[in-house]
Amino acid sequence: xxxxxxxxxxxxxxxxxxxxxxxxxxxxxxxxxxxxxxxxxxxxxxxxxxxxxxxxxxxxxxxxxxxxxxxxxxxxxxxxxxxxxxxxxxxxxxxxxxxxxxxxxxxxxxxxxxxxxxxxxxxxxxxxxxxxxxxxxxxxxxxxxxxxxxxxxxxxxxxxxxxxxxxxxxxxxxxxxxxxxxxxxxxxxxxxxxxxxxxxxxxxxxxxxxxxxxxxxxxxxxxxxxxxxxxxxxxxxxxxxxxxxxxxxxxxxxxxxxxxxxxxxxxxxxxxxxxxxxxxxxxxxxxxxxxxxxxxxxxxxxxxxxxxxxxxxxxxxxxxxxxxxxxxxxxxxxxxxxxxxxxxxxxxxxxxxxxxxxxxxxxxxxxxxxxxxxxxxxxxxxxxxxxxxxxxxxxxxxxxxxxxx
Amino acid sequence: xxxxxxxxxxxxxxxxxxxxxxxxxxxxxxxxxxxxxxxxxxxxxxxxxxxxxxxxxxxxxxxxxxxxxxxxxxxxxxxxxxxxxxxxxxxxxxxxxxxxxxxxxxxxxxxxxxxxxxxxxxxxxxxxxxxxxxxxxxxxxxxxxxxxxxxxxxxxxxxxxxxxxxxxxxxxxxxxxxxxxxxxxxxxxxxxxxxxxxxxxxxxxxxxxxxxxxxxxxxxxxxxxxxxxxxxxxxxxxxxxxxxxxxxxxxxxxxxxxxxxxxxxxxxxxxxxxxxxxxxxxxxxxxxxxxxxxxxxxxxxxxxxxxxxxxxxxxxxxxxxxxxxxxxxxxxxxxxxxxxxxxxxxxxxxxxxxxxxxxxxxxxxxxxxxxxxxxxxxxxxxxxxxxxxxxxxxxxxxxxxxxxx
Numbered sequence: 031x032x033x034x035x036x037x038x039x040x041x042x043x044x045x046x047x048x049x050x051x052x053x054x055x056x057x058x059x060x061x062x063x064x065x066x067x068x069x070x071x072x073x074x075x076x077x078x079x080x081x082x083x084x085x086x087x088x089x090x091x092x093x094x095x096x097x098x099x100x101x102x103x104x105x106x107x108x109x110x111x112x113x114x115x116x117x118x119x120x121x122x123x124x125x126x127x128x129x130x131x132x133x134x135x136x137x138x139x140x141x142x143x144x145x146x147x148x149x150x151x152x153x154x155x156x157x158x159x160x161x162x163x164x165x166x167x168x169x170x171x172x173x174x175x176x177x178x179x180x181x182x183x184x185x186x187x188x189x190x191x192x193x194x195x196x197x198x199x200x201x202x203x204x205x206x207x208x209x210x211x212x213x214x215x216x217x218x219x220x221x222x223x224x225x226x227x228x229x230x231x232x233x234x235x236x237x238x239x240x241x242x243x244x245x246x247x248x249x250x251x252x253x254x255x256x257x258x259x260x261x262x263x264x265x266x267x268x269x270x271x272x273x274x275x276x277x278x279x280x281x282x283x284x285x286x287x288x289x290x291x292x293x294x295x296x297x298x299x300x301x302x303x304x305x306x307x308x309x310x311x312x313x314x315x316x317x318x319x320x321x322x323x324x325x326x327x328x329x330x331x332x333x334x335x336x337x338x339x340x341x342x343x344x345x346x347x348x349x350x351x352x353x354x355x356x357x358x359x360x361x362x363x364x365x366x367x368x369x370x371x372x373x374x375x376x377x378x379x380x381x382x383x384x385x386x387x388x389x390x391x392x393x394x395x396x397x398x399x400x401x402x403x404x405x406x407x408x409x410x411x412x413x414x415x416x417x418x419x420x421x422x423x424x425x426x427x428x429x430x431x432x433x434x435x
Numbered sequence: 436x437x438x439x440x441x442x443x444x445x446x447x448x449x450x451x452x453x454x455x456x457x458x459x460x461x462x463x464x465x466x467x468x469x470x471x472x473x474x475x476x477x478x479x480x481x482x483x484x485x486x487x488x489x490x491x492x493x494x495x496x497x498x499x500x501x502x503x504x505x506x507x508x509x510x511x512x513x514x515x516x517x518x519x520x521x522x523x524x525x526x527x528x529x530x531x532x533x534x535x536x537x538x539x540x541x542x543x544x545x546x547x548x549x550x551x552x553x554x555x556x557x558x559x560x561x562x563x564x565x566x567x568x569x570x571x572x573x574x575x576x577x578x579x580x581x582x583x584x585x586x587x588x589x590x591x592x593x594x595x596x597x598x599x600x601x602x603x604x605x606x607x608x609x610x611x612x613x614x615x616x617x618x619x620x621x622x623x624x625x626x627x628x629x630x631x632x633x634x635x636x637x638x639x640x641x642x643x644x645x646x647x648x649x650x651x652x653x654x655x656x657x658x659x660x661x662x663x664x665x666x667x668x669x670x671x672x673x674x675x676x677x678x679x680x681x682x683x684x685x686x687x688x689x690x691x692x693x694x695x696x697x698x699x700x701x702x703x704x705x706x707x708x709x710x711x712x713x714x715x716x717x718x719x720x721x722x723x724x725x726x727x728x729x730x731x732x733x734x735x736x737x738x739x740x741x742x743x744x745x746x747x748x749x750x751x752x753x754x755x756x757x758x759x760x761x762x763x764x765x766x767x768x769x770x771x772x773x774x775x776x777x778x779x780x781x782x783x784x785x786x787x788x789x790x791x792x793x794x795x796x797x798x799x800x801x802x803x804x805x806x807x808x809x810x811x812x813x814x815x816x817x818x819x820x821x822x823x824x825x826x827x828x829x830x831x832x833x834x835x836x837x838x839x840x
């Protein structure tokens with residue numbers, strides 16, 4: 031009897047019909063004698079609707095109260111899923127993140143899992159139940175409700191799989207697996223049978239919508255092999271695991287484009303030591319993730335001043351600007367600009383480590399398309415560039431053609 | 436500095452504008468230096484929408500899972516209310532029933548409050564916060580989420596007022612107070628300045644929509660004086676308290692009509708001892724409240740058989756019929772009938788205790804209107820009759836005219 035953790039995202043539980051579909055799939059595993067833990071997200075649209083309600087009151091609602099509000103989305107899905115399974119005569123019991131023992135720190139809206147004490151999950155499994163756990167949420171040791179941030183339901187699934195030493199972890203979504211690029215955009219994109227944690231992390235962090243980086247990071251850390259597959263069919267998906275030798279033969283495994291980026295620029299920053307530290311300390315304290323950073327050369331208008339630019343996730347832009355604006359007097363920069371009309375194109379592959387000239391070929395491809403490159407960042411297994419948002423589709427197609435075909 | 440518990444029902448928090456209105460009212464009390472605890476219901480329509488989702492899956496969803504589902508309604512309102520207060524610069528913190536220390540038994544969808552351990556509420560009040568508590572919900576000692584049944588938010592408010600020894604408890608609703616009858620139906624209906632717990636309980640149990648019996652019962656038990664008033668204006672409401680001498684001068688204080696009743700009839704029940712006990716034991720175990728019971732005289736078709744009728748709340752009808760149907764073989768009744776086209780008209784007043792002829796005058800008034808009486812039940816301070824649902828409005832107007840004016 032294997033223990034399987036399955037996670038179903040918002041689109042897989044978007045309405046009662048889809049919830050019933052998932053219940054039938056789960057019932058099938060159960061009939062084959064497996065123990066099943068089901069992690070679910072909020073029905074798609076629910077979380078956004080709740081955020082809209084809160085923002086109709088005030089643009090920047092308290093994060094503690096946002097967590098209190100948003101946690102209800104997943105709580106609704108678990109109850110409905112349990113009811114759907116019971117309707118198929120499958121014993122099932124729902125649990126909030128807190129009840130499932132997901133203990134987090136107190137950073138509201140972006141909490142990190144501290145530890146998992148799945149006592150109730152064990153008991154309910156042993157009593158023959160399918161256990162349905164609310165993804166995306168947890169509770170602090172003091173009993174405060176927290177949420178784990180974007181992609182938090184994947185994290186819940188992978189963390190539970192690790193804590194319960196599950197035999198299998200399946201992340202069900204609305205795509206068949208991980209592709210070399212977005213198939214809607216690049217018709218020649220191919221599904222990958224396997225991908226390494228590192229590649230998946232880069233792809234995740236680079237806008238491939240399948241999963242968030244931190245879930246993959248967690249899976250890597252706790253060696254949870256998981257499969258990304260579709261809840262709409264029975265096709266095998268993509269297995270995510272430690273890299274294998276054969277993976278290194280392929281240089282570029284994926285091309286992604288992240289539209290969720292925004293650029294902040296501080297214009298006329300006095301060119302003295304410690305300014306960047308001031309800026310990014312404040313940004314960090316506000317729990318905003320910064321991706322790329324560049325500092326331009328001074329304009330030389332008499333006084334020495336530079337421009338400082340960095341990128342953040344679009345939803346964090348308002349908060350980032352507020353944090354920076356509060357520093358204006360202290361730092362003395364001249365102006366604060368932002369740009370949401372940008373995107374980040376990336377190529378990823380473990381094979382890059384042992385191949386040179388990859389970045390050059392990327393820049394050349396883009397130049398050939400007449401696309402300007404803003405910022406650049408590289409790692410051992412990826413190269414990313416910031417380009418004009420409107421040029422994203424064209425760029426992805428050209429780069430996929432150049433590297434993958 | 437007084438401690439005030441205020442409860443706002445679903446229509447008072449039906450949308451963001453109304454939530455902001457309530458926040459402004461609460462902020463006003465706070466500015467006058469009061470400590471305020473706010474108990475809220477789900478935004479109107481939310482609970483019904485959730486029940487519909489569950490019933491779209493299966494007609495009789497598990498009650499544990501219904502509680503898990505429905506508790507989210509109030510949890511959404513508390514978060515939004517806290518955000519609305521914070522937007523007015525009033526420190527506020529939301530708490531689920533569990534966080535507020537509402538400990539219940541494990542009877543899902545109709546849980547009873549065991550005790551209240553409002554440690555977190557005290558702490559938050561002492562730290563200067565308005566505390567916003569989710570009505571209608573609690574948690575068992577084992578950490579299971581429960582709901583308190585219809586009118587549960589009133590109960591939460593009154594129980595918190597009792598536990599915290601509040602100076603004042605205000606039940607805000609969409610009516611100005613308790614009237615001698617429904618003013619939409621009876622234009623001459625008058626608002627009562629005061630009413631006794633006993634009268635309020637009878638009115639509550641008889642379909643006056645203002646409050647449920649059990650909340651008033653709880654208030655009486657713990658001597659919580661509370662005021663029923665409108666969230667839409669600043670008019671004084673109706674004070675509910677122990678009866679005073681002056682109250683007894685008025686014979687009939689209210690006329691109500693409960694449309695939420697349904698009648699179940701077991702036809703051809705063998706006339707032997709223990710049958711009624713069997714029936715009502717099973718009904719009781721299913722946590723269904725029975726109101727009136729009558730047993731007709733046998734038809735005398737050779738074998739001795741009787742008809743047994745009783746009334747339940749309409750939402751419990753399906754469950755009641757299911758429970759009874761399972762007893763058919765055991766009991767051997769011939770047929771099971773039900774009727775939703777009935778209503779219960781009642782007259783209430785502590786003054787009745789010392790006046791005779793009240794029931795006779797009621798029956799005469801109805802006879803004069805050509806309205807048939809089905810079942811009858813009486814207590815020291817009320818008389819109730821079951822009549823045709825369609826005749827309800829006519830009956831209430833005639834009876835109000837006869838007793839109150």
